[in-house]
Amino acid sequence: MALTRLLALVLGATLTFLLFRAEAGEMGVNYGQVANDLPDPAAVVQLLKDNGITMVRIYDAKQEVLRSLANTGIKVMVMVPNENLAEAARNPWYALQWVRDNVAAYLPATQINGVSVGNEVFKWRPDLNWQLVPAMTNVHSALVQLGLADSVKVSTPVAFDAVTDSFPPSKGRFQDNIAQSVMKPMLEFLQRTGSYLSMNMYPFFAYANQGPGGTISLDYALGNPNPGVRDPVTGLVYHSLLDAQLDATYYATEKLLGSSNAGGVDVHQTEGGWASGGRRGRSLEDRVGGEAASIANAQAYNNNLINRILSGNTGTPHRPNANMDAYIFSLFNENGKGAGPDDIEQHFGLFYPNMQKVYEFDFHSDGPPAASWCVANAAVGEERLQATLDYACGHGADCSSIQPGAVCFEPNTRLAHASYAVNSYYQNKGRASGTCDFSGAAFVVFQEPAEICDPNASWCVANAAVGEAWLQAALDWACGNGADCGPIQPGASCFEPNTRVAHASYAFNSYYQRNHRASGTCDFAGAASVVFKAPKIGNCVLPWRAWIKETTSMSNGSFAAI
Structure with a gap:
């Protein structure tokens, strides 16, 4: 396969367009505070400022919070609680x-930029459905009277289960009990006032709720690169x-307003x-375990x-030019939610209550966290x-390792070389x-990807010269401090050869x-050393990335992502 070739002027112009980024969302x-x-x-x-978070949504309008946000430049959406909604509609x-x-x-x-009138009213307070749009109208009228309607928008957060027949997407419609009676007048209100549907x-x-045998893949749910799912009606791929x-x-929305409106x-x-984290929760009918709820996921x-919104990639297959702001739930792990510390609802926070991060993230617009990679989109x-491959190689990428005969030439596919x-x-x-966009030809991911060859791959192997006792002590320490030693248990794929040096190397x-x-x-105090050629111990091939495990006969070096 030819790795690079001269590009026609028209292709150069096309690639210049590919690097163009839309205006970022927020x-x-x-x-x-539950x-x-x-x-x-x-x-x-101060925590928000330190972490580049410029927009928050609160579930009330507490004076202490709003005063603390003064003169910070942080935008805030306040809320009329559900219990006040009926009065706001009536009076x-x-x-x-x-x-x-x-x-x-x-x-x-x-900088108050929005008012949420209620929260998930259809789901939690269906008795207030008829009051929802009148309350929104009255709050907007109040903003008009005070000269604030241009800068402060009115909306109401709607739980996604208000949409039925949601797959394929083209079949999506609002539930019959709210579609004509509430959603249509609400959408007309949002359109008339220049607001948005929340x-x-x-x-x-x-x-998590799909159960065994479900068709939703983890990568598809996470937004990682994946083959995609096709809407059979429109042909659009998601x-x-x-x-x-x-x-x-x-x-x-189009079914109620008409696609042209x-x-x-x-x-x-x-x-x-x-x-x-967590293993149970009312929202999951006590069915989900840690496989879905994990720090890595x-x-x-x-x-x-975060990276998608900040890079301006806010469109969808059906609405490629759509704008979108997004709010992550939630700032903290909240110990008052759910039914105890094992409840998944207590584990949605970006921070622990002590203000330590649960995992790395970055809201700054100058780029995502250091632990991120860019992969090509098949x-x-x-x-x-x-x-895309030609452009990257011609504009700063080091492509020497994917030349014929070089360490990362194999697998010799366009996708692998482009990644x-x-x-x-x-x-x-x-x-x-x-810098990882190419108009949709690449994605940023936050878990080290299999498809990108590492030209500096290395392995750690045991040093038999230190003796059996020393190897056993170091082996025990490694297995007790984070090593995955399952494959060297009796009967497992790398139990043979059953020697201390082989098990210690693994x-x-x-x-x-x-x-x-x-x-x-x-x-390990001299019990191990680094090598730069893949070691094979009996029929066991040592993995070379933390996220890889053995899946079939190790004699062929076959691996799959965990």
Whole structure:
């Protein structure tokens, strides 16, 4: 396969277009306070500033929080609680006074940019369905009277289960009991006032609740690169469950307003996130375990979302030019949610209550966290992959390792070579925002990908010269401190050869790879050393990345992602 070739002028012009980025959306967080161990609002505001978080949504309009946000530049959406909604609908004067007390009183020092009228009313307070649009109308009228309607928008967060027949997305429609009676007048209100439809969408719950034999893949739910799912009606291909949920909402909107009139209403994600722990929860009918709820998955989902929004990639297959802001749920792990510490609902936070991060993320617009990679998107086709590969190799990527005969030439496929090249380009550009896009020909991921060859691969093997007792002590330590020693248990794939040096090599290497081959992690006081050629011990081939495990006969070196 030819690795690079001269590009025609028209292709050069095309690639210049490919690197163009749309105006970025805004990323925020939901600052919930259903807990008894959270820091005070002043400390929380400093935490927001330190981490580049510029937009928050709160579930009330607490004076202490709004005053702490004054003169920070952080935008905030306040909320009329569900219990006040009926009065706001019945009494325009109540709505006016609420806006005076909870919005106007804090402007302009506190940048209030939105009012949520209720929260998931259809789901939790269906008795208030008929009051919802009148309450929104009265709150908006109050903002008009006070001269604030241009800068403060009114919406109401809707749980995604208000959309039925959500797959394929083109079949999406709102539930019959709310479609004509509430959703249509609400959408007309949003369109008339220049506001947006607020949706609370959780791909996590859709994935976790599907049960055994479900068809939703983890990569599709997380927004990682994947082959995609095709809508058989429209032919559109979806590479993330969030996009499918967004488009199901857009199609549902069009069924009420007509496709020619619905374009003026964007959908914003006012809640969404992924649990980092827990095993039970009312939202999961006590069915889900840690396989779905994990720190690695939460980090992947939320970082994928953050990077997507900040890079301006807010469109969907059906609405490629759509704008979207998004709020991650939630800022903290909240110990008052759910039914105890094992409840998944207590594990959606970006931070622990002590203000330590649950995992790495970055809201700054200058790029995602250091632990990120860029991979090519197979769905764009061979021609686009070749053009992207050529551009990356010609504009700063180091493509020497994918030349014929070089260490990363195999596998000799366009996808593998393109992934290597775009990742080299991305890393060499300091992982700056927009340097892994190529107009959809590449994605940023936050778990080390299988398809990118590492030209500096290395392994950790045991040193037989230190003796059996020393090897056993080091083997025990490695297995007790993070190494995956399952494959060297009796009957497992790498139990044979059943020697101490073979088992120690497997354990030492697992520890070394899981610690990202950091300096000092292959030493064990002289019991191990680093090698740069893949070692084969009997029929067992040592893995070379922390996320890889053995799946079939080790004699062929076959691996699969965990």
